[in-house]
Amino acid sequence: MYSYTSKYALLNISINQFLVIAILSCLIMAFFLIIFVIISRKRKIYLEKKVYRIQDQVQILLSEIIFEEELNAENQLLEYQILNSSFKSEIFKSEIVRLHKSLQGELSLKLEDYFKSKKMHINSLKKIKSPKKYKAIAGLEELLEMNIDTAIYDIHKILEKTNDIELTNYLICTIIKLNPSFGINLLLNLNIELNDWLQISILKILEELKFSDIPDCQKWMKKGESFAIFGCRLSSYTKNTADIPVLIELLNTKEENLKIEIIKALGIMEAEEANEILINKYLGESTKVKEEILKTLELFKKSVNLKFFIRCSIKDTHETQLLALRAINSLLNSNSIDLNTIDYNLKYLHALNSSNKFSNVG
């Protein structure tokens, strides 16, 4: 009894001691978290004020850099002070990059020259070699924005070594922006997945640069589904009519997503030669593909399609019926259809109506 009590008593004490330690641990951790929050907040406020002060100085300096031939003595001293402080020079660099985004023509070139002359691009090149991914990406942004095309070699080397998908995407976008021809051809040789976001980024870059010298559609089709889809989108972007026969041939693909993109591309490119083929394909396709076919045929605005639209508006799923009705509406509102054709099709519609029930027709 005595030994059980003392053993139990011993255990009881140690549980209480454990709880005391646990309580203190929780309170100390909570305390440190709050201290961190307070210090972090004060530091942010302090840094914000400091950055604002430096930004004000930098703004004056930048105005003179852009609009004057030379800096005055006072600003030369200021420039020297800023460039010799790593903190201030980072702010200065980010202000230059930010300002560059809103400048064009000679002024932006002047800023780029200044950036290079002060060897700021060397610091950016060092950043992109950093093992810290987000530091590398920040460096890429700087090189990209300031058009440091001499950085392509270094960027390419990093691209060859890295396995990180996110970094790869940034690297490829940077290369394309600095040298679109080289970048696009480099992209064709990569084995990566081109997600929609990356495709949007690349297309935006090509649009900004007004670059349309893209490898033809067939080359993209050999690389896998995401590349094939991107190839279709590039065709839509360039509106290269030479791609139309290739796209039409690829309509036989079993990949539904690719087929949809091909049909969309044919619509954007107004490839009316695909009209008959799309109509013939319609019946054997899934609802999603049928919807795309109808949307594309609507874009063609061909009066011969009216009968087809009428049939689809009656004999199909709700979604396709609605799209067919929209296509009919669009065709009737356009100038591409004459009264005789309308009259003929109304009779056709009446004949169909007598033998079918409409649903949800407005």
Added chain:
Amino acid sequence: MSDEIVKNIKHFIDSGLLIYSVFLMSSYIVLGMISVHTLKSYIKKNKNVKYTDLLPSFLAPSVSLIAPAYNEGLTIVENIRSLISLHYSNFEVIIINDGSKDDTLDKALNAYKMVSVDLNINEELKTKKIKNIYKSTLPAFKNLILIDKENGGKADALNAGINIASSKYVACIDVDCILEQDSILKLVKPFLDDKKRVIATGGVIRIVNSCEIKNGGITKISVPKSWIASMQVLEYLRAFLLGRMAWGKIDGLLLISGAFGMFDKEIVKLAGGYNTKTVGEDMELVVRMRRYMVDNKIPYTVKFIPDPLCWTEAPEDTNILGRQRNRWTRGTIETLWQHRIMFLNPKFGIVGLLSFPYWFFFELLAPIIEVLGIIWLVTSMILGLINWTFFLYISVFVYAFVILISMMAIYAEEITYYQYKSLNDIFKLVICAFLEPFLFHPFVIYSAIKGHIDYFQGKKSWGDMTRKGLKSVNT
């Protein structure tokens, strides 16, 4: 002998409660750590993302913003204006007047010069009768559609909106919420950059009480003046930044908030749309969509982003708050019961093996176990079985732990978007953390227990959720 039996029973119950508590607390710590780590990665990753690249792109997917409205006459005009002015290039706004008894419909029709149109509806999802559909004649509001229908509840109204929606993705929102200008851009991105098919995305819901609002946007963010709302701020920070962030990371999220979530319309329809028979329609839809994808063997994911995208009004009245928590409990029970086949079912992966059990044991049962624990405590006191020293230590430990979790939430807020700029707001949240276990938590437990009772009594209604309405600051 009977002493021995009593001691054994006590030991059994004490051990059971202890084991439950250890698991519960461990889960909070684990989720908290996963969340903080994920938040830090996300902030770094997101710094360089150019969301505006999507705006001019022909690849920008179409989005339908669907917002049911019931008796929103006070604020409907402003709410619609703020939705229409969101930064996105390819979207439509569908407002559903769900049989409002006030002047919601008239105000909207007059303000936006709306006329009745013949719009063909795909009634794939069955809803109450649609009386009329309106479109605006003003060019600036050409993407605005208003559906006038018979009252059928939020889920029914959302289904009507989904039927009309012509976009690939549908964003279902509460009409009186304030959305950040770039909220659609941010919510749509996960659909575009994930390898798997993303079927739903959600973001953080924040509390707008006491914030300054101007022209449909928030100009100054503060912790609410009311203590009830302040404690809800802390609660939401814990739930979103420490809870959902972690579940999103491991793809075990069961709930996208009904205040603002974006969904793949095709999957919503295939899964059957919103369930009109539950009061937790938001959670039930996500769970059902997940089940659909698994049953059809389609790889998929549900994403959560920590960006504060949506601001909503928190109840400051205890009656309304009680009704809200009551409804949340009933909704949880309904969903978990309806989809009980997922419980510990390896077919559903993380959702079946982790999320579902977590929700069952630690979200649903926690209030019941807590109340049973209190009853057992009182019983033990009466029977003279309490080891008072141990009881004091354990109570202080639980209190200290709860404070720690709240501080983690404040820390998570600080390292992400630190919306509360003033240090006074931080101090107020810290005070809330200390007071919450005594003032707010018991009320929440009481409402949850009442929710359980009401569920088993067959209560189905939402209850009156009157809001004050978000008013702009006059300049």
